Amino acid sequence: MSDIEVEEIRLQPCEPGTLTPAELRTLFLFEKLTDDQLAWVAAHGCTMHTPAGALVLREGDPAEKFIVLLSGTISLTRRVGQDDVMTTRTEQRGVYMGATQAYIRDEGIEHRYMASMRALDDADFFVLSAADFAWMMREWFPMAIHLLEGLTLGMRNTQAAISERQRLMALGALSAGLMHELNNPAAAASRATGALRQRVAGMRHKLGMLAAGRVDPDRLDALVELQEEVIERAAKAPALTAMQAADREDELGDWMDQRNVTGGWDLAPVFAQGGLDIDCLDDIEAKVGTRELLDQAIHWIGYALETEQLMSDIEDATSRVSSLVSAAKQYSQLDRAAHQWIDVHTGLDSTLVMLGHKIGNGVKVVKDYDRTLPQIPAHPAELNQVWTNIIDNAVQAMSGAGTLTVRTFREDDHVVVSIGDTGPGVPEELRKRVFEPFFTTKAVGEGTGLGLDISYRIVVGGHGGDIVLESRPGDTRFLVKLPLTEPSSR
Ligand SMILES: Nc1ncnc2c1ncn2[C@@H]1O[C@H](COP(=O)(O)OP(=O)(O)OP(=O)(O)O)[C@@H](O)[C@H]1O
Numbered sequence: 163m164s165d166i167e168v169e170e171i172r173l174q175p176c177e178p179g180t181l182t183p184a185e186l187r188t189l190f191l192f193e194k195l196t197d198d199q200l201a202w203v204a205a206h207g208c209t210m211h212t213p214a215g216a217l218v219l220r221e222g223d224p225a226e227k228f229i230v231l232l233s234g235t236i237s238l239t240r241r242v243g244q245d246d247v248m249t250t251r252t253e254q255r256g257v258y259m260g261a262t263q264a265y266i267r268d269e270g271i272e273h274r275y276m277a278s279m280r281a282l283d284d285a286d287f288f289v290l291s292a293a294d295f296a297w298m299m300r301e302w303f304p305m306a307i308h309l310l311e312g313l314t315l316g317m318r319n320t321q322a323a324i325s326e327r328q329r330l331m332a333l334g335a336l337s338a339g340l341m342h343e344l345n346n347p348a349a350a351a352s353r354a355t356g357a358l359r360q361r362v363a364g365m366r367h368k369l370g371m372l373a374a375g376r377v378d379p380d381r382l383d384a385l386v387e388l389q390e391e392v393i394e395r396a397a398k399a400p401a402l403t404a405m406q407a408a409d410r411e412d413e414l415g416d417w418m419d420q421r422n423v424t425g426g427w428d429l430a431p432v433f434a435q436g437g438l439d440i441d442c443l444d445d446i447e448a449k450v451g452t453r454e455l456l457d458q459a460i461h462w463i464g465y466a467l468e469t470e471q472l473m474s475d476i477e478d479a480t481s482r483v484s485s486l487v488s489a490a491k492q493y494s495q496l497d498r499a500a501h502q503w504i505d506v507h508t509g510l511d512s513t514l515v516m517l518g519h520k521i522g523n524g525v526k527v528v529k530d531y532d533r534t535l536p537q538i539p540a541h542p543a544e545l546n547q548v549w550t551n552i553i554d555n556a557v558q559a560m561s562g563a564g565t566l567t568v569r570t571f572r573e574d575d576h577v578v579v580s581i582g583d584t585g586p587g588v589p590e591e592l593r594k595r596v597f598e599p600f601f602t603t604k605a606v607g608e609g610t611g612l613g614l615d616i617s618y619r620i621v622v623g624g625h626g627g628d629i630v631l632e633s634r635p636g637d638t639r640f641l642v643k644l645p646l647t648e649p650s651s652r
């Protein structure tokens with residue numbers, strides 16, 4: 163899969179290959195051991211050598227050796243995304259590395275090196291096998307092992323339980339928001355349906371009255387035709403400003419008043435919203451002929467307009483429900499495979515819809531997307547979690563008012579998603595710490611401090627990308643950089 167050659171580990175036995183108990187006692191790790199214990203260590207360990215520049219241990223390899231530095235300088239590095247980050251550089255005799263947790267009984271989990279170790283100049287080591295090291299620790303220091311195991315496993319369980327809980331809480335908050343969003347259009351649709359039922363009943367009644375009025379069949383024909391025209395006109399009516407609508411309503415109301423149309427002032431807003439004007443009413447008057455029938459005809463057309471408007475309200479409401487459901491589906495990726503080629507915008511949009519309720523009306527959302535961006539290899543549901551965590555923080559930072567800017571662009575061989583807010587920003591001294599697990603400035607119970615830790619692990623660990631924070635008061639941006647190609651190992 164990878165075209166990079168795997169670098170060789172160079173840890174060679176050296177002469178004479180052993181240390182005496184007296185030599186071992188000079189290492190701080192062993193200074194308190196009894197003579198018998200030292201003799202055992204001397205018999206089970208050996209000395210080894212690594213030439214300058216070579217690799218001693220590789221991060222991720224099974225942890226088989228416990229290593230103590232005797233001479234030389236070494237560095238420890240950890241792989242972060244595409245880069246090797248040096249965590250330690252030391253020449254201190256006696257420092258130890260490698261299978262340092264071999265004694266922890268961790269059913270089924272194989273210990274692996276947590277970092278790569280390189281000799282910066284010629285280096286010598288004292289080496290014990292992980293199995294021997296584990297045996298001596300458990301045998302000679304049973305109580306210490308219990309305490310260490312408790313500490314390590316306890317920490318791990320706490321973290322797992324909390325991140326599980328955080329996920330559940332996030333899901334709970336999201337579904338509460340979604341329910342709220344769904345409730346509005348559903349209630350609107352059901353209200354409109356009730357009103358529609360009334361109007362349709364009214365129309366049946368009106369039809370009877372029109373017919374009983376012995377309208378001449380040609381006239382009735384003309385009226386039906388007029389109704390069609392009016393509905394068509396309503397569909398195309400340009401939206402009026404509030405001022406224009408009020409003026410129009412006044413004109414229409416006056417017109418109907420002059421002709422004694424019953425309930426004229428109630429009908430005026432319906433006609434105005436439907437895009438009708440006085441010319442149109444004149445048309446109706448001409449087609450109806452008699453003054454007695456005009457009242458009926460106007461109401462008849464009013465009903466037609468109202469039912470049309472109610473039906474489009476229902477249409478809007480139900481399509482809002484469908485779009486929310488499809489956003490929720492997108493968001494949770496219920497029906498998609500885990501890892502695939504995706505357009506980042508799809509996930510960003512569905513996350514924004516899902517968080518619509520949380521974002522609220524005080525926050526303006528600006529989307530500045532580069533739609534020409536290529537697809538990238540990713541886990542869409544995991545990325546949605548990243549967008550959710552970052553947007554969630556941004557919205558909280560702005561406490562209800564500000565601008566949320568979501569921008570996408572390309573930078574060399576990465577797609578970059580920038581999520582910006584106009585909140586107070588992250589102070590310089592905290593910028594490095596925000597990605598740490600459990601780091602939060604929020605009150606106890608409000609934040610777990612895992613949002614960014616989880617996001618970091620998803621982006622850097624899971625996608626071989628990077629998250630960068632740029633912040634000054636009024637302009638804070640989280641830049642999520644995702645590679646265009648699949649990392650060589652996952
Ligand atoms: N956009 C931002 N503006 C200002 N501070 C931020 C922003 N994003 C994150 N922070 C800071 O980083 C801290 C850590 O964020 P993180 O999302 O990891 O945890 P949290 O939001 O505190 O809790 P959780 O997300 O688990 O509910 C926050 O407490 C906050 O101080």
Ligand SMILES: [Mg+2]
Nearest residue numbers: 551555613614
């Ligand atoms: Mg957060």
